[in-house]
Amino acid sequence: MTKSxxxxxxxxxxxxxxxxxxxxxxxxxxxxxxxxxxxxxxxEISYSTSGSYESMLLGYANSLLTEVExxxxxxxxxLSRSGDTLGEYDFFFEWAESPxxxxxxxxxxxxxxxxxxxxxxxxxVTK
Numbered sequence: 001m002t003k004s005x006x007x008x009x010x011x012x013x014x015x016x017x018x019x020x021x022x023x024x025x026x027x028x029x030x031x032x033x034x035x036x037x038x039x040x041x042x043x044e045i046s047y048s049t050s051g052s053y054e055s056m057l058l059g060y061a062n063s064l065l066t067e068v069e070x071x072x073x074x075x076x077x078x079l080s081r082s083g084d085t086l087g088e089y090d091f092f093f094e095w096a097e098s099p100x101x102x103x104x105x106x107x108x109x110x111x112x113x114x115x116x117x118x119x120x121x122x123x124x125v126t127k
Contacts, residue, residue, distance in 0.1 A: 002098050002126065004107060005089040009121040013090065016122070019114035020091045027107060032096030036086060089125075099126070 008016045017037050024035035086092060093107060104126050115122055 002095045003085065004093040004095070004099075004104065004124055004126040005087075006091040006093075006111065007088065007123045007125075008090045008115075009123075010118075012118055012120060016115055016118045016120050017091055019118055020111065023107070023110045023114055024093055026110065027093065031099070031103065034094040034096075035092065036094065037091040038086065 006020060010016060020037070021035065024033060027033045028035075095103075099107075108124055111122070111124060
């Protein structure tokens with residue numbers, strides 16, 4: 001599975017992550033892309049609290065993905081389940097199929113646009 005990882009050198013990290021969520025929603029409509037960030041609850045958290053992981057994701061979608069205008073159930077479908085690959089990065093885009101060079105460039109252009117307003121620096125690595 002190909003992923004494009006983003007490392008944010010902020011501040012504002014939270015504002016930047018919310019901006020990247022919008023990019024993921026837009027790209028997800030076109031490519032089936034999913035995303036994951038440091039804010040998404042992990043399955044380990046659900047074991048220590050009441051409720052299922054699915055209900056935690058739904059709660060996350062309702063409370064944190066506020067910038068994305070979709071029903072919560074659709075927002076959850078945009079979330080990747082492979083968060084253990086986040087590593088040192090703050091956010092990743094998970095491609096439904098191997099992206100073309102043009103698709104990667106389109107993603108980078110979209111990231112450039114939304115993060116320019118945030119004023120942070122960042123890196124993008126696709127592998």
